[in-house]
Amino acid sequence: MNLCVLASGSGSNLKAIINAQKSGKITSKVVLVISNNSASGALNTAKQNRIPHYHLSGKQFKTEAEFNKKFLSLLKRFKIDLIILAGYMKMINPAIIKIYKNRILNIHPALLPAFGGKGMYGIYIHEAVLKSGADVSGATVHLVNEHYDKGPVVLQKKIKIKKGEDAESLRKKILRVEHKLYPEAIKLFESKKVLVKNNKVYFN
Numbered sequence: 442m443n444l445c446v447l448a449s450g451s452g453s454n455l456k457a458i459i460n461a462q463k464s465g466k467i468t469s470k471v472v473l474v475i476s477n478n479s480a481s482g483a484l485n486t487a488k489q490n491r492i493p494h495y496h497l498s499g500k501q502f503k504t505e506a507e508f509n510k511k512f513l514s515l516l517k518r519f520k521i522d523l524i525i526l527a528g529y530m531k532m533i534n535p536a537i538i539k540i541y542k543n544r545i546l547n548i549h550p551a552l553l554p555a556f557g558g559k560g561m562y563g564i565y566i567h568e569a570v571l572k573s574g575a576d577v578s579g580a581t582v583h584l585v586n587e588h589y590d591k592g593p594v595v596l597q598k599k600i601k602i603k604k605g606e607d608a609e610s611l612r613k614k615i616l617r618v619e620h621k622l623y624p625e626a627i628k629l630f631e632s633k634k635v636l637v638k639n640n641k642v643y644f645n
């Protein structure tokens with residue numbers, strides 16, 4: 442499969458996916474990287490790996506429709522099969538979600554449906570988890586639908602929260618989990634047929 446990775450931040454998940462590709466853990470290839478943030482580490486990683494990369498931000502376009510047109514033309518030009526959101530801080534337009542139905546994945550550093558939705562991003566997620574007194578957290582890969590953080594779960598991995606854990610140590614621990622989980626989820630899409638029924642994912 443041809444993958445397009447969308448990222449806004451450091452891009453460590455992009456690195457993990459490229460490494461999984463290099464080591465043969467997945468057969469898919471990252472052929473396109475897009476970031477809304479010109480300073481994103483993901484654009485640098487793409488450059489170092491000679492992967493076509495674009496800084497694409499809504500601010501560069503007069504209307505959202507123009508932005509979507511450019512975005513879609515890139516997805517078509519690079520024959521993208523699967524879109525991978527890896528710390529992408531922008532909502533995907535519903536029209537694009539429709540075209541790439543069940544072919545957009547996101548990773549979230551908590552056990553969805555818990556600790557998802559509005560305001561649940563970055564360190565805030567881990568702070569909320571710790572404040573709740575939960576003794577587990579983890580990472581979730583899910584399909585993206587038009588409801589934020591509500592798409593059906595593809596894979597989830599739990600970790601135990603140790604006594605004295607702080608939000609930053611939890612963030613780092615979960616990020617390491619994410620780096621394994623995302624390639625595993627991509628592998629599932631490579632090897633199985635994906636079926637979605639009643640907001641649940643089934644692999645055949």
Ligand code: GRF
Nearest residue numbers: 450451452453454528548550
């Ligand atoms: C990850 O924790 C991911 O779950 C969240 O954003 C973070 C991105 O990290 N959606 P990175 O840019 O891949 O290092």
